[in-house]
Amino acid sequence: MKTRILKTGLLVVALLVALAPVYWMLTISLKTELDQFASPPKWFSFTPTLEHYYDAFVTRSFGQYLVTSAIVAVVSTACALVIGTLAAYALTRFRFPYGLDRKLSLWILSTRMFPAIVTVVPLFLMMRDLRLLNTKTALIIVYTGFNLPFVIWMMRGFFAEVPQDLEEAALVDGDSRLGALVRIVLPLVAPGLAATAVFCLIVCWNEFLFALVLTQTDAAMTLPVGIAGRVTQYEIKWGVMSAAGAVAMMPILVFALAMQRYLVRGLSLGAVKG
């Protein structure tokens, strides 16, 4: 009995530590400036206002950053999914000479381990030479490459779980390989495909360093860069920041909770099946 109370107590503390800071940001986004700086801090009793949300997304350009973030995330995720799924299918279903299928897969995984800062310098120079700085195209290209190894590894795992007999039956019935892939295999891995897509969307939506380096104008900036640009200026509008932060995290939380079942698998690049 005693140990059970102790356990529950520990878990409640962990829960408070995890959630209180986020809750605090949400309250700041809903407080008048007077309440934001009140001493002692007002954790619960304040009159909520939506003025900061209006200020951020209507008066300032955060609405535009939001749209840019969404476009970049959706388009690059679609590209990575198409290219990556085809490659993953080939790597699980065909034997390449010299064990190339295994070697290629490992090489692909290793590109994912590159520290972003290592590729950000040359990619900045390349995009500058191609006159693609401050465009959504640059981000879409970079994010597609960034997510590709992840898509390939996740989908390899999902394809490996589909019994080959099903496709072979389709092939015997005169289907082409690609026909069998589209009609038989893809519907079976649809949940995995959806989970992979959501992961890519989250990664693109959250990505900061490449966006920071490649986009500096209002027209091309993503939401994280827009927010960070304001945080580091000397006069900080806490309410506006918090409102923008709250909006930036909402879609991610919804997605993540919906994908809980695949979370461990995705975050460990398919290594641990949760």
Place this chain on the structure above:
Amino acid sequence: MPRSTRFFSAPAARRELLLPYLLVAPALAVLLALSIYPLLYSITVSLQQETASGVVWTLAHFKRLGTDNFFRTALVHTFVYAVVALTFEFLLGLALALLLNQQMRGRGLFRASLLVPMMLPSVVVGIVWRLMLNPDFGAINGTLKHFGVNTESLTWTASPRLALLSVIAVDVWQWTPFVFLVLLAGLQAIPQEPYEAALIDGSSRWQTFRHITLPLLKPAILIVLLLRTIDLVRVFDQIFILTEGGPAFATETISLYIYRTAFRFFDFGYAAAMSFVLLALTNIISVVYIKLLRQ
């Protein structure tokens, strides 16, 4: 006719032989263009220097690595950051996973709530903790003051002494849930039989943990440590947003120093040279972990 021969003798067999390569080609092209080419490009950048008489080939950038105090300090910060954060994240994550690896009410809700920090965009983590840690009107000092604690010396990210600890604490806050999640998945994959056998043998709790749980959990442990170590060594986002490497470079890690060199001083050559040190570090770390994993 058996399936396989029918498949390979079909008229389309020739095209089918090429198919695997066609399917892999686009992915390889993208990865070559966005990983390998930039890396090669970076090598040339790191070996060149602009002088009055044009671009010359030189090893100057790599020689500078040995004498640059900022670089040495950044290495030390990165090392401290990675070791301290990894230790806390692992121990706390393991403790939470062991606590939750049994039937109890509200487990699903608890697990879901713990996910919140690690899913947040890093820029949001930055804002959240700026609001918490601000020395004058942050929630932590405000609340401490309310309970009569003297917070004058607790200036967190604004103090050169506490800044590195503060950013480490934020990392632990954000990523302990990840360690917890992976280890919990690992624990739940362990079969019941060895535990039943241990119970019959009358092993103590510690013995059971030491001789059954730990060895069977080893793959999950190594994978989570590998992923965390790599992320810690290349950390950039949260620190950039929380402190930009300050105050007085107290929180400047390698990634932040490379960023400052490239995009504040526009010394791309030296930045590229430093980035190869970081790349070598992460490679060594991966190889060591993968060796351990294969054992």
